[in-house]
Amino acid sequence: xxxxxxxxxxxxxxxxxxxxxxxxxxxxxxxxxxxxxxxxxxxxxxxxxxxxxxxxxxxxxxxxxxxxxxxxxxxxxxxxxxxxxxxxxxxxxxxxxxxxxxxxxxxxxxxxxxxxxxxxxxxxxxxxxxxxxxxxxxxxxxxxxxxxxxxxxxxxxxxxxxxxxxxxxxxxxxxxxxxxxxxxxxxxxxxxxxxxxxxxxxxxxxxxxxxxxxxxxxxxxxxxxxxxxxxxxxxxxxxxxxxxxxxxxxxxxxxxxxxxxxxxxxxxxxxxxxxxxxxxxxxxxxxxxxxxxxxxxxxxxxxxxxxxxxxxxxxxxxxxxxxxxxxxxxxxxxxxxxxxxxxxxxxxxxxxxxxxxxxxxxxxxxxxxxxxxxxxxxxxxxxxxxxxxxxxxxxxxxxxxxxxxxxxxxxxxxxxxxxxxxxxx
Amino acid sequence: xxxxxxxxxxxxxxxxxxxxxxxxxxxxxxxxxxxxxxxxxxxxxxxxxxxxxxxxxxxxxxxxxxxxxxxxxxxxxxxxxxxxxxxxxxxxxxxxxxxxxxxxxxxxxxxxxxxxxxxxxxxxxxxxxxxxxxxxxxxxxxxxxxxxxxxxxxxxxxxxxxxxxxxxxxxxxxxxxxxxxxxxxxxxxxxxxxxxxxxxxxxxxxxxxxxxxxxxxxxxxxxxxxxxxxxxxxxxxxxxxxxxxxxxxxxxxxxxxxxxxxxxxxxxxxxxxxxxxxxxxxxxxxxxxxxxxxxxxxxxxxxxxxxxxxxxxxxxxxxxxxxxxxxxxxxxxxxxxxxxxxxxxxxxxxxxxxxxxxxxxxxxxxxxxxxxxxxxxxxxxxxxxxxxxxxxxxxxxxxxxxxxxxxxxxxxxxxxxxxxx
Numbered sequence: 098x099x100x101x102x103x104x105x106x107x108x109x110x111x112x113x114x115x116x117x118x119x120x121x122x123x124x125x126x127x128x129x130x131x132x133x134x135x136x137x138x139x140x141x142x143x144x145x146x147x148x149x150x151x152x153x154x155x156x157x158x159x160x161x162x163x164x165x166x167x168x169x170x171x172x173x174x175x176x177x178x179x180x181x182x183x184x185x186x187x188x189x190x191x192x193x194x195x196x197x198x199x200x201x202x203x204x205x206x207x208x209x210x211x212x213x214x215x216x217x218x219x220x221x222x223x224x225x226x227x228x229x230x231x232x233x234x235x236x237x238x239x240x241x242x243x244x245x246x247x248x249x250x251x252x253x254x255x256x257x258x259x260x261x262x263x264x265x266x267x268x269x270x271x272x273x274x275x276x277x278x279x280x281x282x283x284x285x286x287x288x289x290x291x292x293x294x295x296x297x298x299x300x301x302x303x304x305x306x307x308x309x310x311x312x313x314x315x316x317x318x319x320x321x322x323x324x325x326x327x328x329x330x331x332x333x334x335x336x337x338x339x340x341x342x343x344x345x346x347x348x349x350x351x352x353x354x355x356x357x358x359x360x361x362x363x364x365x366x367x368x369x370x371x372x373x374x375x376x377x378x379x380x381x382x383x384x385x386x387x388x389x390x391x392x393x394x395x396x397x398x399x400x401x402x403x404x405x406x407x408x409x410x411x412x413x414x415x416x417x418x419x420x421x422x423x424x425x426x427x428x429x430x431x432x433x434x435x436x437x438x439x440x441x442x443x444x445x446x447x448x449x450x451x452x453x454x455x456x457x458x459x460x461x462x463x464x465x466x467x468x469x470x471x472x473x474x475x476x477x478x479x480x481x482x483x484x485x486x487x488x489x490x491x492x493x494x495x496x497x498x499x500x501x502x503x504x505x506x507x508x509x510x511x512x513x514x515x516x517x518x519x520x521x522x
Numbered sequence: 523x524x525x526x527x528x529x530x531x532x533x534x535x536x537x538x539x540x541x542x543x544x545x546x547x548x549x550x551x552x553x554x555x556x557x558x559x560x561x562x563x564x565x566x567x568x569x570x571x572x573x574x575x576x577x578x579x580x581x582x583x584x585x586x587x588x589x590x591x592x593x594x595x596x597x598x599x600x601x602x603x604x605x606x607x608x609x610x611x612x613x614x615x616x617x618x619x620x621x622x623x624x625x626x627x628x629x630x631x632x633x634x635x636x637x638x639x640x641x642x643x644x645x646x647x648x649x650x651x652x653x654x655x656x657x658x659x660x661x662x663x664x665x666x667x668x669x670x671x672x673x674x675x676x677x678x679x680x681x682x683x684x685x686x687x688x689x690x691x692x693x694x695x696x697x698x699x700x701x702x703x704x705x706x707x708x709x710x711x712x713x714x715x716x717x718x719x720x721x722x723x724x725x726x727x728x729x730x731x732x733x734x735x736x737x738x739x740x741x742x743x744x745x746x747x748x749x750x751x752x753x754x755x756x757x758x759x760x761x762x763x764x765x766x767x768x769x770x771x772x773x774x775x776x777x778x779x780x781x782x783x784x785x786x787x788x789x790x791x792x793x794x795x796x797x798x799x800x801x802x803x804x805x806x807x808x809x810x811x812x813x814x815x816x817x818x819x820x821x822x823x824x825x826x827x828x829x830x831x832x833x834x835x836x837x838x839x840x841x842x843x844x845x846x847x848x849x850x851x852x853x854x855x856x857x858x859x860x861x862x863x864x865x866x867x868x869x870x871x872x873x874x875x876x877x878x879x880x881x882x883x884x885x886x887x888x889x890x891x892x893x894x895x896x897x898x899x900x901x902x903x904x905x906x907x908x909x910x911x912x913x914x915x916x917x918x919x920x921x922x923x924x925x926x927x928x929x930x931x932x933x934x935x936x937x938x939x940x941x942x943x
Contacts, residue, residue: 459592
C-alpha cells in the first residue's frame with residue numbers, strides 16, 4: 098500500500114492518496130490549524146444507475162427509480178441500533194446524501210474522529226434490511242418525495258431535464274416516486290448493495306485535524322477486502338436531440354421561476370473537466386452583471402439577483418443551465434440566444450475572459466480554505482476520475498478559443514429547453 | 523488565534539481576529555436598529571444599495587467588473603432579525619494578497635471599495651442613484667413575493683407573524699411589500715444617514731496577519747459623523763396569548779405543514795437549548811426517533827428555542843390525515859420530558875454534540891464573525907469553551923423545568939387541499 102502525495106502546483110496544497118489493499122481509494126488531507134474533521138465514504142452509485150450487471154450475472158438487472166436513495170436511508174439502521182445513536186455517543190454530526198451519480202455517508206466532528214471513522218466504515222459495510230424496516234421507511238421517504246414535490250426549484254429543474262432527455266434516467270427524481278419505491282423490497286436492496294457497495298467502487302475522503310497514519314491504521318482495522326465484481330452500468334441510448342423545447346407548469350408560488358438549459362454531448366474524465374471549465378466561463382459570461390446583456394436584463398426588470406448559471410454533468414449527461422425568477426422568461430431566452438450568436442460571431446473579449454478566469458481561480462482557492470470543501474473536492478475528483486487540484490491547472494490552461502469552440506459547437510438553439518413554473522392566477 | 527475588540531467611537535465596536543491558517547480576509551459591518559414595520563423595508567433597501575455601486579463604481583456592472591477582477595471578491599448585504607432588532611449587514615471576503623497571480627493589492631483595493639460603499643455612496647442631492655435603487659427595490663419586492671415559493675419558509679414566517687402579533691418581531695427582517703413599494707431613492711438615503719447616526723455598529727475583520735488599516739479607516743471615517751446611537755432591545759419576551767390561536771390556510775400543495783409556537787417565562791436559555799436538542803433538534807431527539815422513525819409520519823419534525831423572545835417552535839411536514847396524530851405525539855413527548863423523562867445518556871449526548879459544535883468555531887472566517895457577534899447580542903463576550911461549560915452545568919431538573927415552562931401559544935397550519943372524489 099503506497100502513499101502518493103498529490104500537490105497543487107499553484108498553491109502548494111497537498112493531500113495523500115492511497116489505493117488500499119481492500120480495493121478502496123483513500124484521500125487524506127491533514128489541515129494544520131483547523132479543529133474540525135470532515136469524512137465522506139462514497140460509492141459511485143446514484144439515481145441514474147438503474148441498469149447494471151456484475152461478472153457473475155448473465156443479464157442486466159433493472160431496478161425501480163429511487164432505490165439508491167432508499168438504500169442510503171436504510172443503511173442508517175444496523176441490526177442492533179440506529180447509526181445516529183452511535184454518533185450521538187461521540188458527538189459527531191452524521192448524515193448522507195444521494196445524488197444522480199453517487200451516494201455518500203459523512204460525518205463532521207471536532208473530537209473522537211477515530212471512533213467516528215470506525216462507525217462510518219463499519220455501518221456502511223454492514224447492511225441490515227428486513228421487510229419490516231423497509232416497509233417502515235416507505236412512509237418517511239414518501240413524505241420526503243412530497244416535500245420536494247412542493248419545491249418549485251426542484252420541479253422546474255426536473256421539468257427541464259424531462260424536456261431534454263428522452264431515455265437517460267437523469268430525468269427522474271433522485272428519490273423516485275411514491276409508486277416506484279413501493280416496488281422496493283429487502284432482496285432488491287441487497288442486490289444493489291452487493292453490486293455497488295464493493296470497495297473497488299468506493300472512496301473515502303477525509304480532511305481536517307487528523308493524522309494520516311491513524312486514518313490508515315483504522316482503515317486497515319475496519320475495511321473488509323473484497324474482490325472486484327466486474328461491475329458494468331449501462332444507460333439507454335440517448336439521442337442528441339431534445340424532447341421538447343418548452344415546458345410550463347402552474348403551481349402555487351409567489352414568484353415565477355425558470356430554468357433554461359442546453360443539452361450538450363456527454364464526456365468523461367479530464368475531457369469532462371475541461372469542458373466543465375469552459376462551460377463555467379460561458380455561464381459567467383452570460384450571467385455576469387458586468388456584461389451588457391445581463392446588465393440590460395437587470396435594468397429592464399426582466400431578471401433579478403437570483404439569475405445565475407450552472408454546469409451540470411455526470412455519467413452520460415452534460416448541460417449548461419441558467420435559472421432565476423422572472424415573469425418574462427422568453428425574453429431571457431431571446432437575450433441568451435442573441436448574446437451567444439454575438440459571441441460566436443465576434444469572439445470573446447480577452448479582457449473579459451481573463452477577468453472571469455481570475456474570478457474562477459479565486460473561487461477554487463477559497464475552497465481550499467475550508468475543511469468540508471476540501472473533503473468534498475477530493476471525493477468529487479475521484480468520482481470524476483481526475484486529480485484533486487486538476488481544476489486549477491485546467492483553468493490556467495483554458496483559452497478563449499476553447500470557450501468559443503464549446504459555445505459554437507454545443508450551445509444550439511434546437512438543443513435548448515425552457516422550463517417555467519408560473520404563478521397560479 | 524488573536525482576538526481584540528476596541529471601541530472606534532460612540533456605539534461602534536471593532537473586533538479583529540487574526541488566524542494565519544486562512545487564505546482569505548473577511549469583513550462584516552453590522553448596523554443594529556429597532557425592527558419596525560414602518561422602516562424595515564427602506565432600511566433594507568438602504569443597506570443593500572451600498573453594495574451595488576458607490577461614488578467610484580457608479581453602476582452595478584462597474585462594481586461587478588471590479589470585484590471579479592479582484593479574483594471574485596465577494597461583497598454583499600444582509601438583513602436579519604434577532605429578537606426585536608433589525609440587523610443590517612455589509613459583508614465582504616477576498617483572497618489574501620499572497621494568492622494574487624499578477625501581484626495586485628487586493629487588500630488595499632477592497633479597503634477603498636468598502637470605504638466608498640459606506641462613506642461615499644452613489645448618491646447626490648440627498649438621494650441614492652436611481653438605477654441602483656430600482657435594481658434593489660425590485661429585488662426586495664421579488665424576495666417578498668417569493669416567500670411563498672419555499673413552503674417551509676413561508677410556514678415559519680406565518681408562524682412568527684402569528685406568535686409575535688403586535689410586536690416588532692412579527693415583521694420580516696426585510697419589511698413589508700407596502701414599505702418597499704412606498705420607498706424612494708431619497709427615503710432610502712435618509713434612512714441610511716439615520717442608520718449611520720443612530721444604529722449600534724459592530725464591525726468584524728478576520729485576517730491571516732495583523733492589519734490595522736481597516737480599523738484606522740473606520741476610525742477616521744466615523745470620526746466625521748455625528749453619532750447618537752440608540753440602544754436596541756434584542757431580548758424581549760413575547761407575551762403568551764390568553765387563548766391559544768390557530769390559523770389555517772389551504773393550498774394546492776402535496777404536503778401539509780404545521781408550526782407550533784410555545785411561550786416560556788424561563789430565562790434559562792442554556793436549559794432551553796438543551797431541551798430543544800433532546801426534544802427535537804437532532805437525529806437522536808425524541809421527535810426524530812418517535813414521530814419520524816417509530817411512527818413514520820414525517821420526513822422532518824424539528825424544534826428550536828428562540829430564547830431572546832421567550833419562544834419555542836416545533837415544525838413538521840406531514841400528510842393532512844396525520845396532522846392530529848403527529849400533534850398528539852409531539853405533545854406526548856413534551857409531556858414525557860415535563861414528567862422527568864430525560865436520561866443521563868440524552869444529556870451526555872447533547873453535551874457531546876454541543877462540544878463538537880463549539881470546537882468548530884474558528885474553522886471558517888464566518889464562524890468567528892457569527893460567534894463574536896452572537897456574544898455581543900447576548901451582552902457577554904466569552905470563548906466557545908466557557909459557553910460550553912455553561913451547558914455542562916445544566917442539570918436534568920433544569921431541563922425538566924424548561925419543558926414545564928412551555929405553554930402553547932399558537933399554531934400555523936398549511937393544509938394540502940383535498941381533492942374531491
